[in-house]
Amino acid sequence: MTDIAIVSYAQAPMVRDAGCANEVELIMPVINEALQACGLARTDIDFVCSGSADYLQGAPFAFVAGVDALGAFPPIKESHVEMDAAWALYECYLKMLAGDIDSALIYGFGKSSPGNLPEVLSLQLDPYYLQPLCPDSVSLAALQARAMLDAGRCTREQMNEVVINSRRQAQKNPRAQLRKPVSQEQLQAEVDWIAPLKKSDCCPISDGASALVICRESQAREMGLPYARVVGMDHRIESHMLGFRDLTDSPSARNAAKSAGLHNNIEAAELHAPFSHQEILLRQSLGLSENVDINPSGGALAGNVMMAAGLDRIGSMAAAILRGDYKFGLAHATSGPCLQQNLVTILEAA
Amino acid sequence: MSSNPNESAGPVTMMQAPLYLQYRFTAGTSSLSFLHAIKRGRLIGRRCPGCESVYIPCRGSCARCGVATCDNIELTDEGVIDKFTVVHIPIPNNPIKPPFVVAHIRLNGADNAFHHLIGEVDNDKVKLGMKVKAVWRPESEWDYGLDNIRYFKPLGGEHD
Amino acid sequence: MTDTLNELPPLTQDFELGFTYTRSLGPVLSRFLTGLRDGQVLAARTRAGTLLVPPPEFEPVSGASIKELEPVAAEGTVLSWCWVSQPSSSAPLNKPFAWVLVRFEGCDGAMLHALAADAKEQVHTGMRVRVRWAPERVGNVKDIACFEVHKQ
Ligand SMILES: [Zn+2]
Numbered sequence: 001m002t003d004i005a006i007v008s009y010a011q012a013p014m015v016r017d018a019g020c021a022n023e024v025e026l027i028m029p030v031i032n033e034a035l036q037a038c039g040l041a042r043t044d045i046d047f048v049c050s051g052s053a054d055y056l057q058g059a060p061f062a063f064v065a066g067v068d069a070l071g072a073f074p075p076i077k078e079s080h081v082e083m084d085a086a087w088a089l090y091e092c093y094l095k096m097l098a099g100d101i102d103s104a105l106i107y108g109f110g111k112s113s114p115g116n117l118p119e120v121l122s123l124q125l126d127p128y129y130l131q132p133l134c135p136d137s138v139s140l141a142a143l144q145a146r147a148m149l150d151a152g153r154c155t156r157e158q159m160n161e162v163v164i165n166s167r168r169q170a171q172k173n174p175r176a177q178l179r180k181p182v183s184q185e186q187l188q189a190e191v192d193w194i195a196p197l198k199k200s201d202c203c204p205i206s207d208g209a210s211a212l213v214i215c216r217e218s219q220a221r222e223m224g225l226p227y228a229r230v231v232g233m234d235h236r237i238e239s240h241m242l243g244f245r246d247l248t249d250s251p252s253a254r255n256a257a258k259s260a261g262l263h264n265n266i267e268a269a270e271l272h273a274p275f276s277h278q279e280i281l282l283r284q285s286l287g288l289s290e291n292v293d294i295n296p297s298g299g300a301l302a303g304n305v306m307m308a309a310g311l312d313r314i315g316s317m318a319a320a321i322l323r324g325d326y327k328f329g330l331a332h333a334t335s336g337p338c339l340q341q342n343l344v345t346i347l348e349a350a
Numbered sequence: 351m352s353s354n355p356n357e358s359a360g361p362v363t364m365m366q367a368p369l370y371l372q373y374r375f376t377a378g379t380s381s382l383s384f385l386h387a388i389k390r391g392r393l394i395g396r397r398c399p400g401c402e403s404v405y406i407p408c409r410g411s412c413a414r415c416g417v418a419t420c421d422n423i424e425l426t427d428e429g430v431i432d433k434f435t436v437v438h439i440p441i442p443n444n445p446i447k448p449p450f451v452v453a454h455i456r457l458n459g460a461d462n463a464f465h466h467l468i469g470e471v472d473n474d475k476v477k478l479g480m481k482v483k484a485v486w487r488p489e490s491e492w493d494y495g496l497d498n499i500r501y502f503k504p505l506g507g508e509h510d
Numbered sequence: 511m512t513d514t515l516n517e518l519p520p521l522t523q524d525f526e527l528g529f530t531y532t533r534s535l536g537p538v539l540s541r542f543l544t545g546l547r548d549g550q551v552l553a554a555r556t557r558a559g560t561l562l563v564p565p566p567e568f569e570p571v572s573g574a575s576i577k578e579l580e581p582v583a584a585e586g587t588v589l590s591w592c593w594v595s596q597p598s599s600s601a602p603l604n605k606p607f608a609w610v611l612v613r614f615e616g617c618d619g620a621m622l623h624a625l626a627a628d629a630k631e632q633v634h635t636g637m638r639v640r641v642r643w644a645p646e647r648v649g650n651v652k653d654i655a656c657f658e659v660h661k662q
Contacts, residue, residue: 359547362540362544362547362648363534364532364533364534365533365539365543366531367531367533368528368529369531370526372524372525373524374529375524375525377520377521377523380519381521384522388517426520432512448620
């Protein structure tokens with residue numbers, strides 16, 4: 001248990017193409033919204049950390065350009081991770097635990113529309129054995145889906161149910177990108193994309209940005225701010241060599257969850273599963289019971305802003321707790337091919 | 351095993367790993383007013399509603415205040431040299447032959463500066479704070495870029 | 511200036527980013543890729559005695575350095591696969607193909623590569639495949655042009 005409070009979360013609408021919005025224009029509205037929602041001034045924030053990847057939009061130093069959205073004067077303490085902003089939150093979490101800071105602003109943004117995202121993501125692969133072959137992210141996920149189906153870890157109908165649930169939940173989320181309800185019959189009739197995956201099994205490509213504010217519980221109480229308490233966070237990583245992993249299991253997610261304080265009272269989980277079978281895999285690996293409400297925001301299948309989607313899972317779960325929907329929640333973020341890296345956050349109502 | 355004429359070539363110690371990615375850049379909203387204006391030979395910056403600083407080219411925010419810029423402000427093509435350096439090494443694929451001067455130009459009325467070249471003056475006569483004016487390409491060559499300006503030259507009387 | 515922002519048409523520009531990296535290989539990758547150039551698949555021998563293809567530089571569980579590599583047959587079994595019906599220009603094959611994870615004969619681990627097949631129906635988990643060598647080889651994972659169906 002920590003004394004770290006999530007007091008604010010803001011998310012831009014997730015869209016296929018943000019068009020005439022540069023990184024500053026994507027980031028600034030969500031930063032201002034997140035700060036205004038909790039009433040902390042920029043000068044009250046001890047530390048800022050962001051997550052993004054310049055390869056997405058093909059703009060070197062876009063992550064530096066994004067700092068123009070912060071009002072970094074007088075000079076601020078600032079950091080960046082070339083990862084999902086969930087890991088930027090993790091950096092802030094560690095600095096909070098270490099006593100270095102008492103509050104932080106975290107943001108993530110992704111503008112994937114300028115490039116060919118599934119191919120750009122091949123850049124994160126092993127540069128000797130994998131990247132020269134340029135396998136795209138959907139193909140790698142499809143290999144994992146096949147392994148799941150072959151091993152009897154999921155069925156086609158269960159994968160469809162994941163998609164149906166995502167769309168149903170997303171109807172309550174005005175910022176979701178894919179919200180149109182679908183039926184088993186429609187999904188069964190859909191043609192293969194990269195078999196065994198169909199397009200509906202895959203997250204959409206999304207542009208967007210998100211921001212989140214944390215501070216000490218004592219400060220939140222003094223300011224009269226509602227908050228969700230961070231029980232714990234941890235992350236683990238698996239081999240970069242895909243052929244050396246059991247693609248049907250996620251020991252890294254399981255170990256991270258255990259270390260973050262996973263317990264049996266979890267009522268809801270935001271799982272960062274960009275592909276339908278991965279939600280099933282994570283539910284199994286984390287041992288979540290049938291009673292756990294999965295992805296009340298719609299999850300990544302309803303919108304997946306690269307480098308913000310993991311933070312969105314945490315922010316969405318915190319927001320659901322703040323709304324009073326749940327007392328105990330789990331949020332999961334992933335990075336890399338086939339759920340290579342997994343970060344788990346356990347949250348609870350204050 | 352398959353035979354190979356390279357077999358006698360010794361061990362492979364390096365690997366070529368070329369990679370080419372295609373993108374379509376879309377200019378940001380705040381850049382649009384600048385780019386559309388410079389296509390017509392005009393210079394448009396934007397103002398911060400808080401501290402009233404003017405930025406050209408503008409990326410949509412006042413980096414000092416962290417707020418969105420608002421009004422478009424037209425500036426002249428005259429300014430001063432904020433900083434400069436004399437480049438002595440050739441840059442691959444750059445048609446400009448060294449030594450040449452690259453400067454940060456702050457236009458009159460602007461609070462930031464942008465890179466450009468300095469011309470029509472001996473390199474060793476360039477000074478900080480020197481007043482300069484844009485030398486434009488012929489209008490028929492104008493496109494959506496700052497290279498519609500060929501370089502900046504000292505305003506008359508500033509050099510011998 | 512009377513332009514309101516909404517009236518300005520968007521501006522786009524296509525461009526290409528090129529990364530022309532040359533990577534040094536180190537002792538394990540150097541031997542493996544030299545082997546591929548010479549038409550031979552080399553497996554890493556772990557301290558527990560198992561063989562791994564492709565050879566990692568360190569043992570996945572213990573982290574011990576890999577020291578020994580030895581040749582194995584250029585054939586194996588498909589552990590998983592997916593079907594690419596519309597290959598992109600960067601794909602290893604320019605007609606529909608399968609990505610496969612192949613476990614080499616007698617080895618642990620699996621290697622990702624492309625499998626040439628005429629139709630999805632020809633591909634299944636557990637099928638036997640063998641290496642199809644590239645006609646010109648330089649010491650790269652693409653010296654394996656792809657895998658092909660191995661009819662015994
Ligand atoms: Zn300002």
